[in-house]
Amino acid sequence: MIDCRSMTDRMVPVAHGRAAWTGEEAAHLASCPDCAAGWRLVAAARQHGDSAARRLEAARVSREVLARLDLERGRRRWRRMGLIGSLAAAALVALVVWTDRNRSHPVQGGGAVTAQLFQFPLAELESLDAGELSTVLEGLEAPLGAEATPEAPGLGDLQDTELERVLRSLEG
């Protein structure tokens, strides 16, 4: 016993030449108006659009397709070259600006490097509080010879012979 649904599924392979009706199927098709209508439908669908497709020329279509693809490839190449050119120009401008800036501010750059070189931490000072630090600073601000000056004898206090000895030692 053949059911109409399985007949519907079989119609396409038979219509496209991939299968053939069995005797039983052929008999069913001849006696079932619904399946016969389905078969006519598949046959009509198989040929539907044939005349429109016949108007398409393979040689022309492939020529135009390839021409458009070539054109797109060419445009892509130009775009890529344009991008590379823009990048190169941007790099050149950046280089010129950088060189120019270095030439006009040479000391600033050098000063920054020098300052960086002389920034080193003093571990001994880090543990001190503000009061202790200002004491240390006051000590540093006083000239090293300031405290000794009042006690050192002035040149005016020297006797003539001592003065002559000092002058000789200075002249070598």
Added chain:
Amino acid sequence: MSVPAARLSSAPTDADLVRAYRGGDERGATELVSRHLAAVGRFLNSAGADAAELDDLVQETFIRAFRALDGWRGEAAFRTWLMTIASNLLKDQFRRWHGRSFVSLEEGDLAAQDDPAATLDAAEAERKLTKGLATLPRLQREVFLLRAQQGMEYEEIAQALGTTPGAARVHYHNAVKRLKELVA
């Protein structure tokens, strides 16, 4: 890399032709176009492409296919892949038209046959089928065409239209049921 001429002349597979084209041999593309042109044209025409735009749509289908060849890994048949692209193009076109309908059958579209009676029958069948197809939902119509017109299996249809084989089968049977009432 190109496929040798001798191999091209002895019925290369679609995959061979794709490899040849990717390798710079344009004969691969030419052969692929001539091999699948009619199928793509018939599908687009029957699925509702405007007759005036059929040529452009067919070209666009192949251009998109060749442009994206790197994305075709050969899991699906090349024709199935073309049908996917053609279906997407139609979807875009219908969207642009905001659902505006569809095919107008011209005298030139009627099947050319020597027997006048057969010509009339074929023309009548084609006219009815065209009208019937226009009443189907888009997915149902495309499933029906890929199956009945292109002879594809449900698995291939499912791949082409992004559905499942089971759903494709249901769509097909529903389409047949509706079209039988309208056409037969």
